[in-house]
Amino acid sequence: MTSTAFETDTPDPIAYLDRVAATDLGRSYKQRMLEELDVRPGGTVLDLGCGPGTDLGALAGAVGPAGRVIGVDHDRAAVDTATARTAGQAAVEVRLGDLHDLPLPDGAADRARTDRVLQHVADPGRALAEIRRVLRPGGRLVTGEPDWGTLTVDHPDGDLSQAYTRYVTEQAVHNARIGSRLPRLASEAGFAVSAVLPITPVFRDVRTADLVLGLERCTRRAVAAGYFTEDGAARWLNHLESGPFFAAVTFYVVVAER
Template sequence: MTQHVEATAAPDQIAYLDAAAGTAVGLDYKQRFRAALDLSPGHAVVDIGCGPGTDLGRLADAVGETGTVIGVDREPRMVAEARRRFADRPTVEVRAGDVHHLPLAATSVDRARTDRVLQHVDDPAAAITQVRRVLRPGGVFGMAEPDWDSLVVAEEDVEASRRFSRFVAGRVRNPTVGREVARLSTVAGFEIRSVEAFPVVFRDFQTADQVLGLRRNSARAVEAGVVAEADAAGWIQRLRTGPFLAGFTLYLVTAQA
């Protein structure tokens, strides 16, 4: 009997961002990320590419009633949802804007963060320079970015796993930006405070499929002619039923203005 790879629809982006943040991996690295930012009451902090506001609440809790949290996103749907969620939080403001042209005055914030955003932007170097502009002297910029070239999926068909990993990396605009942000930040005039390589490890298929889109991207790889459908279907079936392990490296970098 011929196997067929099961295509799945792309998830709703808001639901995806919230779900990924709620996984054990998401909760772990985000807690480390907040700690690295060294937030204090009274700080003004900007979350660039804030999405539906997934992280704005915890940032607001950290800076307290005397602080300010500004979420910035270029997608109208994300801005609307974040504003809806935090309509009753006077210390949280959500602005429409792009990381290349931040809607903030020069030297106006104490902390800035991007969480898996620079991998998607047109010009990471220009974006980092923009962040340098809006930070006050001594301000801290935190970046959490993956290195998709490090993606691995443990499976007996090693070559199929490699083809999948290369295909996923090829769909990202800046797949290796995680390893590059420290260098780009130095060029922009920042002093690097810390660099941490955080291993993102999945031990169950369902969580990995939710975050990495194993079935969805396998179907896309078949459509692109990267892998034969029978090979992809067999690969997915073995991943679903056998012992599972997949992972990639996420870089957490903090830089000081």
């Protein structure tokens, strides 16, 4: 089931986040999110689920020397990495914390962002309500999430394509449809949703797609979960490697006001 076209070993989480951020896609959507955040010099910005600090430097540049950037993540290794990477930036502070119970007082920030985080949390609605709590009146949240139900990986056997997407949405990602549900969840948390911006990356090269999607690893897990037979998985991967490749998934950037 393996091939040189696919990455078979699960990458280190921090290395994976760095890799995605360095792609053209990563740079493009992150820049769009920064523009929508509309950070003002001297303001306080929260990067919730900041990971290894990928975006903290850009946020620090936006708030300037009089501003403040607070990164929060639940993973100690990510917090330690982000802290080390931003050690020379006085405006940046990184804290260990849970999005469901943020280590911040009410009205602590002017802006907040999450980036591909809410798809993994236990309770997105509760996390959004907690984010609203720590924003000041008039504050803004920009959150970006994929809707994995929109994932399309082309294959001559449409049943295999559907099985793959069903595995991703039903098993692989905790809140797989979060992208299209964000506007409703943000409204229910008390935000006023001012914009919903769909971004649909298209992959035409299987190796590039695999670095983001982990096609072979995901297929192997789908076999174990009963979504593919061994024969079906072999046919699936063989075509992805040798045939014309196409995959796409829609990512939603939601802008919400406190």
